[in-house]
Amino acid sequence: xxxxxxxxxxxxxxxxxxxxxxxxxxxxxxxxxxxxxxxxxxxxxxxxxxxxxxxxxxxxxxxxxxxxxxxxxxxxxxxxxxxxxxxxxxxxxxxxxxxxxxxxxxxxxxxxxxxxxxxxxxxxxxxxxxxxxxxxxxxxxxxxxxxxxxxxxxxxxxxxxxxxxxxxxxxxxxxxxxxxxxxxxxxxxxxxxxxxxxxxxxxxxxxxxxxxxxxxxxxxxxxxxxxxxxxxxxxxxxxxxxxxxxxxxxxxxxxxxxxxxxxxxxxxxxxxxxxxxxxxxxxxxxxxxxxxxxxxxxxxxxxxxxxxxxxxxxxxxxxxxxxxxxxxxxxxxxxxxxxxxxxxxxxxxxxxxxxxxxxxxxxxxxxxxxxxxxxxxxxxxxxxxxxxxxxxxxxxxxxxxxxxxxxxxxxxxxxxxxxxxxxxxxxxxxxxxxxxxxxxxxxxxxxxxxxxxxxxxxxxxxxxxxxxxxxxxxxxxxxxxxxxxxxxxxxxxxxxxxxxxxxxxxxxxxxxxxxxxxxxxxxxxxxxxxxxxxxxxxxxxxxxxxxx
Amino acid sequence: xxxxxxxxxxxxxxxxxxxxxxxxxxxxxxxxxxxxxxxxxxxxxxxxxxxxxxxxxxxxxxxxxxxxxxxxxxxxxxxxxxxxxxxxx
Numbered sequence: 001x002x003x004x005x006x007x008x009x010x011x012x013x014x015x016x017x018x019x020x021x022x023x024x025x026x027x028x029x030x031x032x033x034x035x036x037x038x039x040x041x042x043x044x045x046x047x048x049x050x051x052x053x054x055x056x057x058x059x060x061x062x063x064x065x066x067x068x069x070x071x072x073x074x075x076x077x078x079x080x081x082x083x084x085x086x087x088x089x090x091x092x093x094x095x096x097x098x099x100x101x102x103x104x105x106x107x108x109x110x111x112x113x114x115x116x117x118x119x120x121x122x123x124x125x126x127x128x129x130x131x132x133x134x135x136x137x138x139x140x141x142x143x144x145x146x147x148x149x150x151x152x153x154x155x156x157x158x159x160x161x162x163x164x165x166x167x168x169x170x171x172x173x174x175x176x177x178x179x180x181x182x183x184x185x186x187x188x189x190x191x192x193x194x195x196x197x198x199x200x201x202x203x204x205x206x207x208x209x210x211x212x213x214x215x216x217x218x219x220x221x222x223x224x225x226x227x228x229x230x231x232x233x234x235x236x237x238x239x240x241x242x243x244x245x246x247x248x249x250x251x252x253x254x255x256x257x258x259x260x261x262x263x264x265x266x267x268x269x270x271x272x273x274x275x276x277x278x279x280x281x282x283x284x285x286x287x288x289x290x291x292x293x294x295x296x297x298x299x300x301x302x303x304x305x306x307x308x309x310x311x312x313x314x315x316x317x318x319x320x321x322x323x324x325x326x327x328x329x330x331x332x333x334x335x336x337x338x339x340x341x342x343x344x345x346x347x348x349x350x351x352x353x354x355x356x357x358x359x360x361x362x363x364x365x366x367x368x369x370x371x372x373x374x375x376x377x378x379x380x381x382x383x384x385x386x387x388x389x390x391x392x393x394x395x396x397x398x399x400x401x402x403x404x405x406x407x408x409x410x411x412x413x414x415x416x417x418x419x420x421x422x423x424x425x426x427x428x429x430x431x432x433x434x435x436x437x438x439x440x441x442x443x444x445x446x447x448x449x450x451x452x453x454x455x456x457x458x459x460x461x462x463x464x465x466x467x468x469x470x471x472x473x474x475x476x477x478x479x480x481x482x483x484x485x486x487x488x489x490x491x492x493x494x495x496x497x498x499x500x501x502x503x504x505x506x507x508x509x510x511x512x513x514x515x516x517x518x519x520x521x522x523x524x525x526x527x528x529x530x531x532x533x534x535x536x537x538x539x540x541x542x543x544x545x546x547x548x
Numbered sequence: 549x550x551x552x553x554x555x556x557x558x559x560x561x562x563x564x565x566x567x568x569x570x571x572x573x574x575x576x577x578x579x580x581x582x583x584x585x586x587x588x589x590x591x592x593x594x595x596x597x598x599x600x601x602x603x604x605x606x607x608x609x610x611x612x613x614x615x616x617x618x619x620x621x622x623x624x625x626x627x628x629x630x631x632x633x634x635x636x637x
Binding site: 102256258259260261262284287288289290291293469491492495496500501 | 612613621
């Protein structure tokens with residue numbers, strides 16, 4: 001089921017010397033050049049080829065004036081091109097900012113305005129989203145189109161395409177650029193805390209440390225083949241890339257998870273050993289996929305890992321019964337601010353501690369602190385505060401936000417929970433009521449602000465209610481200015497401004513919102529109100545509330 | 549063959565469902581061959597809604613192993629898939 005200790009120690013030796021993130025790729029390219037690193041559709045790239053591609057990207061960037069420390073935005077679907085560009089940027093000593101490919105143009109504009117990247121690498125589809133503002137809100141000195149699309153209309157900005165960069169497959173030497181392990185490697189945006197995504201600054205050291213710890217826990221080896229259905233702009237997805245490149249494993253990229261039949265078949269064909277997802281990934285797999293009927297054909301599947309929010313016990317048990325007996329389930333917990341992961345639940349304890357997020361991964365220390373910053377005892381609830389070499393440097397251009405979460409005790413996760421007498425950690429809720437929708441962190445305030453922007457509301461409260469697929473979905477309690485206001489109008493209004501997962505599933509009209517003593521909206525009472533309304537509605541009809 | 553089917557009742561029903569539920573009434577550049585997922589018209593949640601709609605509207609059961617792009621990633625593929633299924637049932 002797991003690699004032997006001898007094998008593992010040999011792999012761990014990879015990390016015995018300080019390395020930069022891209023040196024993981026270079027090392028694997030030297031160690032096993034012909035081994036398949038990436039499978040994407042019909043494409044298969046060996047480590048030697050992948051490293052050559054990254055080197056060509058790096059050389060192109062340097063030739064065009066990119067300097068160490070420059071920020072480069074990377075907006076590209078999971079692909080060989082993404083990986084080559086990602087490592088090429090790092091090799092040039094630049095800072096890579098992988099951005100959400102599901103973002104609407106308005107969200108991208110806000111982030112790119114903040115980042116002011118020196119270059120933009122994007123697929124043609126993503127580049128099209130930036131057309132209306134590319135030259136007004138930021139001025140990249142270079143645009144690289146990461147797939148085979150054409151450069152749209154305006155040619156004032158120097159641009160090129162992958163096809164021009166990679167004209168042949170002649171190996172190119174690894175560039176020799178003096179980069180400190182303490183240098184910033186990437187800025188990864190959270191999915192939207194405090195109403196707006198925050199750019200998390202991570203150094204090479206941060207990511208390397210976390211990569212090492214994850215490889216350790218999962219006992220990853222070069223024999224591992226990881227199915228990747230999570231996007232690389234999401235830190236969980238990115239950690240799959242880092243860990244498997246580090247150990248010389250194989251990444252199978254499948255961007256069509258919705259077609260689960262295809263994913264399952266590919267897992268069988270490619271002898272996949274690892275699968276990773278957020279709770280909604282597994283809910284979907286269990287709800288609509290041939291997993292159960294194909295379980296006998298997955299002899300190689302060593303483990304499934306889950307992170308990105310609490311997964312309901314019923315879902316965990318369903319997954320346990322659906323997977324082959326030899327497949328471990330690894331529950332993990334983390335944050336973008338932690339380079340990816342903070343804890344893991346050893347599969348041996350899966351049933352015994354099914355509610356738990358496990359214990360710290362190597363090098364991480366988590367304390368449960370009360371409001372005064374004093375550590376509480378076993379069973380007592382406090383905030384989870386994490387420390388370790390994987391903790392971020394801060395939020396990009398946000399000193400206030402940074403000082404709020406980075407304290408002398410470490411990184412304040414905002415999650416409330418406790419540690420039991422056996423040392424296992426449990427999360428009971430969010431300190432600030434953020435919602436985790438399908439693995440995305442969403443602040444209800446952002447959705448409330450958008451609804452209020454419509455000008456149709458007196459007040460609004462967005463809360464999260466449990467959902468089988470996404471874990472949580474947002475629901476809006478609305479107090480309308482006029483009786484004529486229809487949920488349909490708000491649905492259209494929000495859909496034009498928010499990603500689908502942030503659009504409230506239901507808009508429930510109420511006469512007023514419950515408030516607490518100081519006049520603030522009482523979210524607990526709101527939740528109670530929603531439950532009552534839902535109960536009444538369910539009794540009256542089987543149809544959805546949505547859009548009504 | 550496909551062109552003939554584009555005007556059929558089945559095609560219209562599917563088209564209307566997608567336009568009204570995911571495009572807010574504006575078909576825009578939606579075509580019979582537009583990849584619904586890749587183009588961002590629907591996500592995995594929306595996909596489940598389409599499945600539910602197809603099963604209830606056309607009285608079919610879509611098996612999990614039939615959740616394949618060649619069956620369901622465009623409107624024309626969906627029409628072909630359902631006609632094939634109904635022909636078999």
